[in-house]
Amino acid sequence: MNTTATMPVEIPASINRPCDDCGQLVASETIVVFGHDLTAGLPVCCETCFDAREKREIEQQKKREAAKRESEWERIVAKHYRATDVENPDFNSALWRALAHWSIDDGWLGIIGPAGHCKTRTLALLIRRHIFAGRPAEWTTASRFQWAAQREFDDHEGPEARRWLHRWKSTGLLIFDDLGKQRWTDTVESHFFDLVDTRLAHERPIWWTANTHPEDMIAAKQLTKDRGAPIVGRLLEASRIVDLSIQQQLPL
Secondary structure, three states, X not given: OOOOOOOOEOOOEEEEEEOOOOOOEEEEEEOEEOOEEOOOOOOOOOHHHHHHHHHHHHHHHHHHHHHHHHHHHHHHOOHHHHOOOOOXXXXXXXXXXXXXXXXXXXXXXXXXXXXXOOHHHHHHHHXXXXXXXXXXXXXXXXXXXXXXXXXXXXXXXXXXXXXXHHHHHHOOEEEEEEEOOOOOOHHHHXXXXXXXXXXXHOOOOEEEEEOOOHHHHHHOOOOOHHHHXXXXXXXXXXXXXXXXXXXXXXXX
């Protein structure tokens, strides 16, 4: 004999319920089990309010994304560079006009010239557009890179140093500011060679600044013969060089 109990489920029926947002009556299906309407507590939304909710969610998502990218911009770029004003009379407007449309798709970029010519500020403006497009980027100075290279195996700072060395190699775009101001120890030079070689192999651009032309670093024997020439060769071959001591370089 079949003893399986049959759950008393009533045939779904339609009932008008008020929209949670505007109060307009909306036809809703009911499902009743053991005399209880299982749909009684479900949200009710008319078509007009549903579209409005969806639009609000899209706008809120856009605001969340904008806030996230603003936060990333603040993390990566120092405050005084974020405050760069292209209308300031002391700003190098010629350099900015020449590079304003440079993007990661244009590849590597090197800006060479003495201090005070807005090299770093220009890169700060360029990377902002890159970050707000939702693309990954990192920023390091020569001194910070030296710190990481020399602390790689430090008992306390080693894990953080290794994390940054990895991030600088793997991020989509890297800004390397003040190339040449690091002390070219064997360890630093080795890590920099690895950085350049890895990013070239994976087509990940570096946008860099330097006060001194990289070739002069070899002439001054800041770099070793074995690694120095390949480092400089790769940098110059891969990068679009803007040498501010050569006026004909502008505009690009």
